[in-house]
Amino acid sequence: MKKLLHTLHSFFVMAVAVSVGVLVFSCSEGTPGSDDDGGDNPPTLSSAKSIASFSFSLSNNTSLGRTCTAIKIDDTFHVTIPLGKPLTSLVANFTASDKAVVSIGTVELTSGETAADYSALVKLTVTAEDGSTATYYVDARNGIAEFDEEVLKFMRTYGIPGMTVSVGDAGKLVYSRGYGYACQETRERVEPDYMFRLASVSKQFTSMCIQRLIDDGKVSLDDRPFAEGGILAEDYPEHKEQNEKITIRNLLEHTSGWSSSMDPMFSSTTASLSSTETVAYALRNLDFANEPGTSFSYSNLGYCILGRIIEKVTGMEYEEYLQEAVLDRVGTTDIRLGSTGQAARYDREVVYYSQSGTNGYGNNMKRIDSCGGLVASTEDLIRVLLSIDGRDDYPEIFPQSTLDRMFKPSDVSPHRYALGWRVNHSIFYQGCAYHAGNLAGTSAFWVRGGDGHHTALLCNSRSYISGYDDVHYTLANTLHSYRNFPTEDLFE
Numbered sequence: 001m002k003k004l005l006h007t008l009h010s011f012f013v014m015a016v017a018v019s020v021g022v023l024v025f026s027c028s029e030g031t032p033g034s035d036d037d038g039g040d041n042p043p044t045l046s047s048a049k050s051i052a053s054f055s056f057s058l059s060n061n062t063s064l065g066r067t068c069t070a071i072k073i074d075d076t077f078h079v080t081i082p083l084g085k086p087l088t089s090l091v092a093n094f095t096a097s098d099k100a101v102v103s104i105g106t107v108e109l110t111s112g113e114t115a116a117d118y119s120a121l122v123k124l125t126v127t128a129e130d131g132s133t134a135t136y137y138v139d140a141r142n143g144i145a146e147f148d149e150e151v152l153k154f155m156r157t158y159g160i161p162g163m164t165v166s167v168g169d170a171g172k173l174v175y176s177r178g179y180g181y182a183c184q185e186t187r188e189r190v191e192p193d194y195m196f197r198l199a200s201v202s203k204q205f206t207s208m209c210i211q212r213l214i215d216d217g218k219v220s221l222d223d224r225p226f227a228e229g230g231i232l233a234e235d236y237p238e239h240k241e242q243n244e245k246i247t248i249r250n251l252l253e254h255t256s257g258w259s260s261s262m263d264p265m266f267s268s269t270t271a272s273l274s275s276t277e278t279v280a281y282a283l284r285n286l287d288f289a290n291e292p293g294t295s296f297s298y299s300n301l302g303y304c305i306l307g308r309i310i311e312k313v314t315g316m317e318y319e320e321y322l323q324e325a326v327l328d329r330v331g332t333t334d335i336r337l338g339s340t341g342q343a344a345r346y347d348r349e350v351v352y353y354s355q356s357g358t359n360g361y362g363n364n365m366k367r368i369d370s371c372g373g374l375v376a377s378t379e380d381l382i383r384v385l386l387s388i389d390g391r392d393d394y395p396e397i398f399p400q401s402t403l404d405r406m407f408k409p410s411d412v413s414p415h416r417y418a419l420g421w422r423v424n425h426s427i428f429y430q431g432c433a434y435h436a437g438n439l440a441g442t443s444a445f446w447v448r449g450g451d452g453h454h455t456a457l458l459c460n461s462r463s464y465i466s467g468y469d470d471v472h473y474t475l476a477n478t479l480h481s482y483r484n485f486p487t488e489d490l491f492e
Helices: 002-030 145-158 199-215 241-245 248-253 275-285 300-314 318-330 378-387 400-406 468-481
Strands: 051-056 071-073 076-082 093-096 101-104 107-109 122-127 133-143 162-169 172-183 374-376 433-439 442-448 453-459
Touching: 051 076, 051 133, 071 145, 076 145, 076 172, 133 145, 133 172, 145 162, 145 172, 145 468, 162 378, 172 378, 199 248, 199 300, 199 318, 199 374, 199 400, 199 433, 199 442, 248 300, 275 300, 300 318, 318 378, 374 378, 378 442, 378 453, 433 468, 442 468, 453 468
Parallel strands: 076 133
Antiparallel strands: 051 093, 071 076, 101 107, 101 122, 122 133, 162 172, 162 453, 433 442, 442 453
């Protein structure tokens, strides 16, 4: 009996052990939350897929002569490669997220090893361990690094998608460079000959037209357009009597005396009016803050009126006379009146990007023609500056007497405006004449150096961050002060 009980006990213990073993086996194979690698919920894979830095190191690209480090703006790495160096077979050094794979198309890149062609905009795909992807771009261009860095840092700080800068010296185009995007949506790069809106840099062209009319004996600086027998008296018979005191000089120097409480060219009150209708409205309604010729007050209206004087005297449209009187002599047909909508932009014209809720396409360019309606490239702006610098190393379009008149500072305080040009600013060296231009979606600046050295820069956006205008001035001065350029003439 004892033997039978012992046998039964042993059988029971064995059965329990087998049952427990089966249970453990079952849990290890199929229970949610199991730590076994073969379970239904494997460890989470990384989704990290960023590139923290990008460069072309000297050690891997000895032909470059130096390490070229990118400046990152949003999703794009901008890299300046020394002038004359090829971009077709460069080895990139980059820092990417752990376990992420970086590729160009189907070609996987290994930092410091894989050569690739960077002569056009390059799209980088970063694939995380979990299969998700991120996209970056590399915009590598030949240039002068210390010069380009100033431009790129400005763009990054103020959200400027695209820029061009050109430099003229001693009758030559010595530097011309595009930066960033003409169109962000299509990733179209800005090239050096792309056109931008000039905004108030258009005013200097209006002044040049007036100088031509003066030289031809058609008008004088002392003419009073609205006085009895004046050029525009019959066209605008209804006006406040004080307008009859205004001279062409006052219009050019911004000393007409009108109140600055409303700018008729950009007021919602007159937005639906043509340029001619706007002038008529302003002459009837705009109050005077000072007597004409006694104080400076910047006026877009004054330059709109100058455009109407040009048309009245010549019998030609403003743009037509500008081409004949100035641009044909410079040798360009690519400075022209801008189009109003994005769909109507010219070939090689950038897209304009608004900031702070403004509308980059809210202005009728025909309406603001002579005060802010032109488009041009920085290269053509340099052609113009070389043509009016009074030197014999490039064909001049005006005699020296005309240049002396155009750049002579006003006798009216603050003595920093001539006939369409700003002068005598402490930030620029003596002899410089310059002007900025701003519209929603546009920033422009050019500097005529008294020594035959000239700079032009154009942007396809305009920031409203406090201090932007001062920094824009400083950037223009910094670029204009740079001198270490090649002697090759890029116009040839």
